[in-house]
Amino acid sequence: MSALFRKIHHICIVVHDLERAEAYYASLGFGPFYDYPKKGAYAELDVPNPAASAAMRYRCADLDNMQLQLCAPGELDSPQRxxxxxxxxGVYHLGFEVPDIDAGVAAGRAVGLGIIARGKRVDGGGFCYFDTRSEAGTVLEIRTA
Structure with a gap:
């Protein structure tokens, strides 16, 4: 279990106005910002609202040791909205890298973590948002690089 949450990849902050938030962070020296790089279609996608998930907008900035993600969830119902x-x-989730998404999901389930959303691409990469809000104070996500 401990290997799940050892390598931080990003912090995701949910915002009302993506452009305003990006401009503010840029004024503090964050950036350059770029659109979240979607890496292709998912072979498996289990999310509460696929239309809401597809409509979310993300802007990212790579820092020396991790990534900052700004997320504008749109108006459709989603956990982020x-x-x-x-x-x-505020901070919606902390994202951690794992070498194998299936093993990571299995390890999370083995210790009783519920799942909010998950997806797996054809290349084996993917993500999983664990429902850790009540105990961790935020969502914890695992993803492959």
């Missing part, structure tokens, strides 16, 4: 409506802007 609900977070924004209920709690306002």
């Amino acid at each position: 609900r977070f924004l409506d209920e709690q306002g802007e």
Whole structure:
């Protein structure tokens, strides 16, 4: 289990206005920002609302030791939209790299972690958002590089 959350990849902040948030972070020296690089279609995709997931907009900035992601969830119902409506802007999740998404999902399930959303691409890469909000104070995600 401990290997799941050892290598941080990114912090994701949910925002109302992506352009305003990006401009502010850029004024502090973050950047350059770029669109989140979608790496192709998913062979498996289990998300609460596929249309909402597809409509989300992300802007990313690579830092020396990790990535900052800004997420504008759009108006459709999604966990990110609900977070924004209920709690306002802030850290939605911490993303960690794992070498094998299937093994990571299995390890999370083995210790009783619920899953909010997950996806796996044809190349074997993917992601999994664990429902750790009540205990960790935020969502913990695993992903492959």
